[in-house]
Amino acid sequence: MAAVLFLSMVVLLLLGLPIAFVLCGSSILALAVDGKMSLNIVIQRMFSGSGSFTLLAVPFFVLAGNLMSAGGISRRLVNLCNSFLGHIPGGLAMAAVVTCAFFAAISGSSAATAAAVGAIIIPEMLKNRYDRNFAAATIASSAELGVIIPPSIGLIQYGVAAEQSISDLFMAGFLPGIFICITIMAVAHVFAKKQGFIPNEKASGTQKAAAFKEAILALLMPVIILGGIYSGFFTPTEAAVVSVFYGLVVGMFVYREIKPKDLWRIFYESVLTMATVLFIMSASTVFGWILAKEQVPQAVAHAFLSVSGSKYVFLFLINLMLLVVGMFCEAGAAMVILAPLLAPIAQTLGIDLIHFGIIMMTNLAIGMMTPPVGVNLYVVCDSAKVKIEGMMRYLIVYFLVLVLDLMLITFLPPLSLTLPHLLK
Numbered sequence: 001m002a003a004v005l006f007l008s009m010v011v012l013l014l015l016g017l018p019i020a021f022v023l024c025g026s027s028i029l030a031l032a033v034d035g036k037m038s039l040n041i042v043i044q045r046m047f048s049g050s051g052s053f054t055l056l057a058v059p060f061f062v063l064a065g066n067l068m069s070a071g072g073i074s075r076r077l078v079n080l081c082n083s084f085l086g087h088i089p090g091g092l093a094m095a096a097v098v099t100c101a102f103f104a105a106i107s108g109s110s111a112a113t114a115a116a117v118g119a120i121i122i123p124e125m126l127k128n129r130y131d132r133n134f135a136a137a138t139i140a141s142s143a144e145l146g147v148i149i150p151p152s153i154g155l156i157q158y159g160v161a162a163e164q165s166i167s168d169l170f171m172a173g174f175l176p177g178i179f180i181c182i183t184i185m186a187v188a189h190v191f192a193k194k195q196g197f198i199p200n201e202k203a204s205g206t207q208k209a210a211a212f213k214e215a216i217l218a219l220l221m222p223v224i225i226l227g228g229i230y231s232g233f234f235t236p237t238e239a240a241v242v243s244v245f246y247g248l249v250v251g252m253f254v255y256r257e258i259k260p261k262d263l264w265r266i267f268y269e270s271v272l273t274m275a276t277v278l279f280i281m282s283a284s285t286v287f288g289w290i291l292a293k294e295q296v297p298q299a300v301a302h303a304f305l306s307v308s309g310s311k312y313v314f315l316f317l318i319n320l321m322l323l324v325v326g327m328f329c330e331a332g333a334a335m336v337i338l339a340p341l342l343a344p345i346a347q348t349l350g351i352d353l354i355h356f357g358i359i360m361m362t363n364l365a366i367g368m369m370t371p372p373v374g375v376n377l378y379v380v381c382d383s384a385k386v387k388i389e390g391m392m393r394y395l396i397v398y399f400l401v402l403v404l405d406l407m408l409i410t411f412l413p414p415l416s417l418t419l420p421h422l423l424k
Helices: 002-014 019-034 040-049 054-070 073-085 091-107 110-127 132-147 153-162 166-195 205-230 236-254 260-293 296-307 311-328 331-348 353-369 375-384 388-411 414-423
Strands: none
Touching (some): 002 019, 019 331, 040 260, 054 073, 054 153, 054 260, 073 091, 073 236, 091 132, 091 166, 091 205, 110 132, 110 353, 132 153, 132 353, 132 375, 132 388, 153 166, 153 260, 153 353, 166 205, 166 236, 166 353, 166 414, 205 236, 311 331, 311 388, 353 375, 353 414, 375 388
């Protein structure tokens, strides 16, 4: 049955079917060929896979991100970051990176971060004579912070799949996300100095204060959400509901950029995104159940351990594998398929599963800015009116720096685990 499962999955992927239909279709075909169980088990497993209380956080964080984007939050964050960094060579690009980090802490989504920030700051970078391909490559590389800095939909998916604490994963993702943000800013600065991109005039104290006042409510959102989670005041799921309420109040009654007529569009877009994510996760539950039934995780573990019993060799091989997987597979789908397979092996080798979740998430995040499936690339290509091949000379440098970051995160566990241990 396992052979049919994998063969049909490959065929369906090559046919270009959406990943949810690939997972569900290959599972049905495998069960039908086996013939020992009723296909009703598919429906039962899909319902059980989407019935987790923790998964309630996903649709609410998606809705909160859309509300904050429509409510003018991204524009205010751009103005704030630009007022403090715009006068430095490459300052507008560095402001874009910081804005992506802030918006990531609001939306929890890489694609949403690329769309919301890119649509505002790329035109500004072009006005300041930044290279169009450089602007697009910087946003595509920075937006991956959306799935590393908490709250992260990808980390919620890992937590459910590997049965780990979502709060601990959120805490563990914070320092690696900030570290990656700093390294991308450094690269943007070097590019800008080398190519002579023109900085803005230095903002006055009054202008900085005005920008901060405008953005204060945007800055408070991640403080309230993450502070509430880390202090134990509410769970990640409850935090997601709070974020929706906060985004709605700020967008409609404070900034007044969301009109009642806009709510239908915001809810509609959120439902489409939610349905996609939850369909993938429920379909992966059936797929994962068949893998477990056929003892595929044990076979994979044996294969890895036969190469070497060293956890460092295992981590190096996993990084290579996940970097390749991220290039060809959507991050959420890869996470729900691979986490149940790889987490038990990591645990056997004595690797902390919270740390391992950050390693997996960072790998798959890098895949979001690498062709051919990198979703961030297609989002910024539309905003900047460029082609992927035009961005490649910048993307390669960002990619190499991100891989170096990945190696440090992998082989320096305190970078991920210090904050969870301290806050506990």
